[in-house]
Amino acid sequence: MGPKYKRIILKISGEALAGERGFGINQEVIDSIASQVKEIIELGVEVAVVVGGGNFWRGRSSEGMDRTTADYMGMLATVINSLGLQDALENIGVLTRVQTAIEMRQIAEPYIRRRAIRHLEKGRVVIFAAGTGNPYFSTDTTASLRAAEIEAEVILLAKKVDGVYDSDPAENPKAKRFDELSYLDVLKRGLKVMDSTATSLCMDNKIPIIVFSLKNPENIKKVVMGEKIGTYVKED
Numbered sequence: 382m383g384p385k386y387k388r389i390i391l392k393i394s395g396e397a398l399a400g401e402r403g404f405g406i407n408q409e410v411i412d413s414i415a416s417q418v419k420e421i422i423e424l425g426v427e428v429a430v431v432v433g434g435g436n437f438w439r440g441r442s443s444e445g446m447d448r449t450t451a452d453y454m455g456m457l458a459t460v461i462n463s464l465g466l467q468d469a470l471e472n473i474g475v476l477t478r479v480q481t482a483i484e485m486r487q488i489a490e491p492y493i494r495r496r497a498i499r500h501l502e503k504g505r506v507v508i509f510a511a512g513t514g515n516p517y518f519s520t521d522t523t524a525s526l527r528a529a530e531i532e533a534e535v536i537l538l539a540k541k542v543d544g545v546y547d548s549d550p551a552e553n554p555k556a557k558r559f560d561e562l563s564y565l566d567v568l569k570r571g572l573k574v575m576d577s578t579a580t581s582l583c584m585d586n587k588i589p590i591i592v593f594s595l596k597n598p599e600n601i602k603k604v605v606m607g608e609k610i611g612t613y614v615k616e617d
Contacts, residue, residue, distance in 0.1 A: 385607035388427040388501060390533045391418070392524040394540050395435035397595045398462055404436060406465045410595070414539075415469035417601040418506060422475060426605055427501040429531060430508045431524040432466060434458025440516075452516035456483060459520060463510035464488065476505040482514030482523075494530050501531065521579035529586040536583065536590045537604055538575070543594035544612035545574050560609070563617045574614055583614075590614040 393414065400407030418428055437458035440451035463479045470477040478500050479489040489510060490496065500507045512523045528536050546556040547570075559572075564584035567574050574580060574592055583590055593600050593611030603610055 382606070384421065384424045384426050384605045386426060386534045386605055388531065388533050389421075389429070389605065390524050390528040390531075390536045391428060391430045391601065392521065392536055392538050393430065393432050393466075393595070395433035395437065395458065395462055397539060397541050398432070398465075399436035406436065406462065408469075411465055411469045412472075413598050414595065414601075415466065415473055415475065417598060418470060419473055419475050420602050421605045422504060422506065424602075424605070427504075428506050429497065429501060429527060429533065430463075430466065430506060431520055431527060432459055432462040432508065432510070433520045434462060437461060449516040452512075452518075453483075456511040456514070459512060460485070460489070460510045463508045467508055470506055476503075477508065478505055479508045479510050481511040482509070483511040485511075497527075498531055519576050519579065521575035522582065525575070525579040525582035525586075525588065528588050529582065533588065536588055537601065538590055538592040539595045539601065540592060541594065541596075542592075543596070543610075545572055545592050545614070547572070559612050562612060562614045564614060565617065567614055574612075580614075584616075587616060 398406050400410040434455045438455050440455035443451040467477045467479050480492040481489045482492050484491045497507050509527050512520055524536050544558045546558050548556045550556040567580050591604050591613055
């Protein structure tokens with residue numbers, strides 16, 4: 382049986398890249414992600430990636446700093462992660478392009494939708510860096526926006542936790558995990574799947590979201606093959 386999805390957006394949180402250390406890039410983690418991506422590329426899946434920057438910088442939690450400045454610093458953190466992932470992918474023979482929403486031609490291509498789609502059609506991984514290029518928008522919103530633009534069939538939200546819970550499982554051992562949710566459930570309950578802008582964008586464009594853990598090195602492939610893991614967010 383072949384993969385369930387032909388074109389996907391893989392959204393990786395910056396925190397997931399840090400592994401147990403909680404800061405910076407854990408080479409073991411990034412190499413594991415690269416191997417998983419290679420596996421699904423070989424199945425014929427077209428893969429675009431959006432990486433967060435929380436392992437280096439979180440704009441929202443920078444007290445006393447202008448929000449716009451803090452957000453631009455966060456965008457640069459995503460570029461660092463994107464280049465690290467590109468290096469890990471190319472080390473195992475996966476052709477990869479980084480496209481940035483803020484131009485920095487010496488290290489990456491500028492984001493051009495048609496070029497991104499052409500790369501995907503040629504079997505290259507495309508990593509979208511620097512968010513949307515605008516402050517006040519998260520990398521979750523970037524994943525939703527790019528998914529709509531490149532007509533991805535699903536957003537795979539790879540996190541440190543294994544799904545969406547009704548409360549923080551790290552603080553509440555009795556927290557309940559959801560197998561399925563609607564976009565409206567997420568918005569009404571204020572569940573921390575994606576921020577509300579990103580969730581609304583997915584809802585408007587009918588892009589399903591699958592939230593799962595990166596801890597199991599088989600999980601990306603399992604999701605792509607249609608296996609039910611984590612939490613599935615879709616229409617009612």
